[in-house]
Amino acid sequence: HYFIQSNLRMASDEDMEDAIQWLKKFCEENSDSYEKEETPIRIIAYYITAQELQGACMNWASSYLKNLECPLNFAIVLSYHIAKEVELLDTSQNFTQHETDQGPQTVASEVARCVFNKVHKVCKRWNSAPEIPYFVREYMLDDNKIFSGSCADQNRRKKMEDRHICIPSLNNLLQLEGKRVSFYAVYDGHGGVDAVQYTLQHLHLNIANSPHFHSDTERAIHEGFEITDKNFVIKSNRENLRSGTTSVVVMITSTHLHVGWVGDSQAILARNQTHIDVMEPHKPDREDEKKRIEDLGGCVVWYGAWRVNGTLSVSRAIGDAPHKPYVSATPDVRSLELDGSEDFVVIACDGLWDVIPPWEAVEMVSDFVKDYGVEPEAAAKHLLTQAEERGSQDNITVV
Secondary structure: OHHHHHHHHHHHHHHHHHHHHHHHHHHHHOOOOOOOOOOOOOOOOOEEOHHHHHHHHHHHHHHHHHHOOOOHHHHHHHHHHHHHHHHOOOHHHHOOEEEEOOEEEEEHHHHHHHHHHHHHHHHHHHHHOOOOOHHHHHHHOOOOOOOOOOEEEOOOOOOOOEEEEEEOOHHHHOOOOOOOOEEEEEEEEEOOOHHHHHHHHHHHHHHHOOOOOOOOHHHHHHHHHHHHHHHHHHHHHHHOOOOEEEEEEEEEOOOEEEEEEEOOOEEEEEEOOEEEOOOOOOOOOOHHHHHHHHHOOOOEEEOOOEEEOOOEOOOEOEEOHHHOOOOEOOOEEEEEEOOOOEEEEEEEOHHHHOOOOHHHHHHHHHHHHHHHOOOHHHHHHHHHHHHHHOOOOOOEEEO
16 A cells, blocks of 8 residues: 555656646747647537537647647646636637527637647746646645556557546546546447547536536436437437447546446456456347337347347447437446455456456456556556457457
8 A cells, every 4th residue: 555655646746747847848849829720630520519618628628738748637637727718718709609499509610729729828828837736736746546547549440439538536627526536438439439529528527517426426427428418419410420439437436436337348347356247238139128129119130249220239328319219328337335455447348348358357457467567558558459469350448
C-alpha cells in the first residue's frame, strides 16, 4: 500500500511538471489563435443543441490536445475549462443558428473553430500567469488517483469504430461535491461512428448530471444511458443516422465498483489474482434477451452469428434507431462492495474477448505485473498484442 501511494505521489508530481513543460513549449511554438483554414480533427456533426454543447466542446478540445501530445490528465482538465468558456458565449450572437422543431441548433464547425481558438488563448493565458490555476493543480496533484492505462488498434478493419474514455476523478473534474468517482468506459460502434462519438461525448456527463449521481449511482447510470440514447435517437431520426454502439462503463468510489453495460463489450474484475464475473454481455441468443425480443414481435435468427431480426449481432446498444424497440438501450447495472482484495479491472470490446477468455486475461495481466511491475498502459498493450496474435480481426480497445 505504501509503495503504491508513494508512486502515485511521484506520478502526480511528474504529471504536473510534464504539463508545465508542455504548456511552455506549446506557447513558444504557436500563436495565440488557431489560424489554419482546415480543422485539426474531423467534425462529424453538422449541428449541435445547447444540451450537447459541453460534451462536444470537451471532446473537440481533448482530441486537438491529444494530437498536440498534451499530457493526458492536463488535457482532461484543460478541455473542461475550455468548454466552460465556450458555454458562457451567447450562441445566438456568436454562431449561425438553425431552427428545428426541437428548437434552435448551432453549426458545429463554427463552435469547433471557436474551441480550437480557445485552446490557444487559454494556454497562452495560463502560461503567462504566475502559476497554474488552483483547480488544475488540485486535479493534477490528487494523490488518490487510480493507476490506469489504455491501448486501442484498428487492427484489420477498414475503420476504427471503437472509442474509450478514462477520467480518474469525474466529480473533481466537474467540480461536484461528494465522494470521488473515477470513470472508465469502452464503446464499440457499428454502422458508422456517429453513435459511438456521441456516446463518448455525452454519456459520462449525463450520468454525472443525474440528481442521483452520489446518492444512488445505479439509478444515475440507468438515467445516463437512457437519456443519451433518447437524445441520439432524436438526432438519428432528424439526420437519417443508422449507427449504434455497445457501451460498458466502470465507476469506482472508495467503497464500491459499479458496472453498467449494453451490448457485448465487457469488464472483468481480478481479486487475489482470480477472475470475478461482474457482468453478462447482451447477446441475441441469451435466453432472456431472445424472449424479450420475441415478446416485442422481433426474432433472433442465425446468419453467420445470432442476429436481431437477421441484422444486428448485439441485442442492446445506444442508437440503432431503425431497430428500436428490439435493440434496447436499457443497461444492466451491478455494484460490488470493495474489500481491499481487488487487483485490477480490465475493460475491453469483443475484439479482445472473442479470442481471450476473461480467466486467461487475468492470468496474463497478473503474470505481466509480476515481471514488469504496475504499468497499466503496457499491460493493456500486452493484452491487445496477444489478441492480434491469436487472430482477432476486429477493432480492439483495452483499458
